């Protein structure tokens with residue numbers, strides 16, 4: 566089996582924030598066997614990085630050692646009952662191709678997650694979510710290969726330890742596994758979740774039978790295109806900070822001081838809209854050198870061209886500092902920093 570190794574590979578097009586970086590050695594295995602061979606042949610003392618489409622990365626510099634970008638393809642129907650259908654996808658599948666395919670089949674479950682950039686393999690890493698739905702709600706199991714041994718294991722949804730933008734793969738097992746595929750359990754009948762405000766409003770005067778997976782997907786795409794910059798036109802890594810979760814007491818005192826505060830009650834506290842905090846701290850549409858916080862969506866840090874990792878860091882620190890000073894709330898960065 567021959568695998569093409571790309572030395573000194575340009576990563577500037579493999580990270581949607583458009584930061585300049587190179588991989589000392591980049592390889593894109595297309596099968597489990599090829600991945601196993603790559604792991605067996607590598608220098609175990611050299612650093613190893615796994616990337617997908619780079620839509621949730623801040624590349625601080627060049628990646629030494631080996632970088633793996635999985636290209637395992639394939640979307641299949643695994644089994645079905647009257648109520649459900651199980652589908653599997655390789656880690657290299659473009660996430661929105663999977664959503665589009667399932668919605669075209671009339672299967673329900675992924676429509677709220679339409680148009681999220683990236684690969685199916687990266688989706689469990691941070692338990693992607695949007696418009697009231699998280700991957701964890703539809704995920705049946707994840708297939709992984711252990712980096713140290715090449716052993717393939719399956720983890721059920723519960724075993725993945727999913728939380729808000731978090732999983733065991735990002736937490737206690739960080740750097741231990743490569744996700745090679747996912748299996749999802751979808752509905753054959755529409756049970757769409759339109760609890761997110763703008764979706765609820767859109768469907769308010771429509772009959773229940775109009776709320777199909779396809780209709781919800783179309784609406785989610787319309788909402789996303791109206792407020793999120795397309796990385797192909799304006800480099801960005803999506804939400805730059807997580808929505809912070811604070812205690813009910815803290816949320817209460819903030820609400821008293823700032824009545825417009827956008828927040829949502831959770832089991833473990835109150836989630837604050839980070840975009841609202843950033844906007845209220847005066848950063849919406851503001852630029853610092855070649856980077857800035859987007860004019861429509863303050864949560865998105867954008868690169869207007871030619872930004873360096875240090876430009877990103879300076880802006881992120883300034884935003885974090887101002888939000889802390891004004892609200893006493895810590896913002897945590899969402900995109901992963903490499904190396």
Ligand SMILES: Cc1cc2nc3c(=O)[nH]c(=O)nc-3n(C[C@H](O)[C@H](O)[C@H](O)COP(=O)(O)OP(=O)(O)OC[C@H]3O[C@@H](n4cnc5c(N)ncnc54)[C@H](O)[C@@H]3O)c2cc1C
Pocket residue numbers: 581614615616617618619620621622635656681682683684685686687688690691692693694695734742743744745793794795796801802803804901
């Ligand atoms: C415009 C825009 C909008 C976005 N909107 C959303 C949104 O609504 N909701 C949301 O949750 N996210 C959103 N994101 C973030 C991003 O799309 C997701 O996190 C996506 O899952 C990242 O996929 P990727 O293939 O680009 O992963 P990368 O950015 O390449 O990698 C992200 C992390 O996953 C790890 N990883 C990648 N592949 C694997 C693998 N096969 N095995 C193990 N680890 C792996 C990497 O090591 C890295 O730590 C958005 C990003 C952009 C640019």
